Structures are given as C-alpha cells and as structure tokens.
C-alpha cells in the first residue's frame with residue numbers, strides 16, 4: 041500500500057476522527073504587591089494537560105509547586121525586593137500558546153523589565169532524574185540568553201549544598217520558557233524527565249528503574265495522582281522555592297549580563313567552569 045502510494049498515480053480516501061475547532065483559554069497571573077517592577081521575576085508552570093489524561097505529573101506537579109510557593113510568600117512578612125509574577129500558562133500542550141501570547145503582548149519596555157523567567161514543567165516524575173536547564177549550554181550546546189548560566193548556577197549551588205546529584209537538560213524549547221528566551225530574557229528551571237529512558241548510571245545515582253521511561257505515563261490517561269514521586273516533588277519544590285526567593289531578593293547576578301558585555305562574558309565563562317565542576 042505504502043509503496044503504491046509512493047509510486048504515484050494512486051487515489052486514496054482517508055477518514056479522520058478528530059476534533060478541530062477554535063477554543064479560548066486563559067493564563068492565570070498573580071504577582072506580589074511589592075518589589076521593583078523593573079526587575080520582575082516571572083515564575084511559570086503550565087496549567088493544562090494533554091486531552092489524553094488528567095496531567096497530574098504533567099503539569100499538576102509544577103503548577104501545584106508554584107501555587108504553594110506563592111501562598112507561602114504571601115504569608116511572609118518580608119517584602120520581596122523584586123516583584124515576583126506567578127503565571128499558570130494555558131494551552132502549553134497545544135504549542136506554548138499561553139506563554140507565547142503573553143510574551144507577544146509585552147511592550148519592549150515590559151520585556152526589559154522582566155529580569156528572568158523560571159519554568160517548572162514536570163517535577164515529580166515517578167522514575168525521576170533531577171534535571172536543571174542547561175543555561176550555559178555546557179552539556180547540551182543550547183545555551184539560554186546571557187544570564188541563564190547564572191540562574192543555572194543558583195540551582196547547582198543549592199543541590200550541591202543538599203548533596204543531591206543533578207544533570208543538565210537542554211534548552212530545547214519544549215516548554216514555556218521558549219518564548220522568553222526567544223525574546224532574550226534569561227531563563228532557568230527544573231525538570232524530572234518525560235518519555236526518555238533512564239540509564240544504568242542514572243538508576244545508580246537517583247534510584248528507580250533503568251531501561252524504563254522517567255515518566256511511564258507521560259501524556260497518557262494514567263498520569264493520575266498515582267503517577268507522582270512525592271520525593272522528587274518535595275526535593276524539586278524546595279529547590280524552586282530557593283531559586284524564586286533568591287531572585288526575589290536580588291537579581292544583581294543577572295542584571296547587566298543580558299547585553300553580552302565583555303565583563304558579563306568573562307563572568308559566564310568562570311561560571312561555566314564552576315558548573316562543569318559541580319555537575320555529576
């Protein structure tokens with residue numbers, strides 16, 4: 041059949057059982073009342089799931105983590121120095137629609153006022169690895185905008201202090217940080233694995249099962265509450281809280297580096313060296 045079609049001159053009838061329609065969705069955005077609005081920390085997680093399943097791991101895990109962090113920050117008496125803007129993105133699974141619409145709607149001034157974007161998409165994979173976005177491109181050849189290496193470094197330092205091994209994961213544009221890095225905004229974040237297969241080395245480091253998917257229910261109906269590692273969610277949520285609060289209190293490590301000055305490049309090179317030393 042396939043060969044006949046390839047040879048040409050053949051008519052085929054195809055019937056597809058699918059829904060194609062225009063729908064509307066929303067981003068849910070909440071920000072701190074205080075903090076400098078010219079150094080905004082945008083913290084994002086997508087709120088939708090694929091139609092096939094409830095999406096508790098992808099991305100209930102990230103959405104719930106940043107909701108809890110937002111609630112905890114709201115209950116604190118200290119004011120953040122920089123404004124923190126929490127965003128629950130809509131329609132990520134349909135092509136980063138929510139975050140893309142948000143970034144597209146920003147004026148050049150508003151883009152300049154965003155210091156960084158932190159993204160948390162799948163942070164409770166049952167067969168997890170602790171992945172940190174490879175801001176400096178040292179492991180994956182896809183660096184984020186200048187400043188992203190400094191964000192990665194905050195996560196690397198945190199996990200090193202906890203004696204928890206981590207790996208780099210590529211800035212491959214598969215989640216909502218994509219529109220931000222495309223606008224030149226430094227970004228970073230965490231991930232615990234999707235459809236890729238855990239190696240023997242990873243199983244030795246993180247536990248779990250070698251030869252199986254990090255998330256066996258990735259984009260499937262079985263992505264329910266049973267499809268979560270609470271240990272991974274706990275560790276990654278703490279790291280997220282650490283990074284969010286760090287950048288809520290100072291963005292000096294990223295300010296001025298996003299324009300690619302010589303000084304910034306040298307700092308990034310030094311950090312890259314450190315990052316390689318810390319990474320296991």
Ligand SMILES: [Zn+2]
Pocket residue numbers: 086098099132161162
């Ligand atoms: Zn996702």
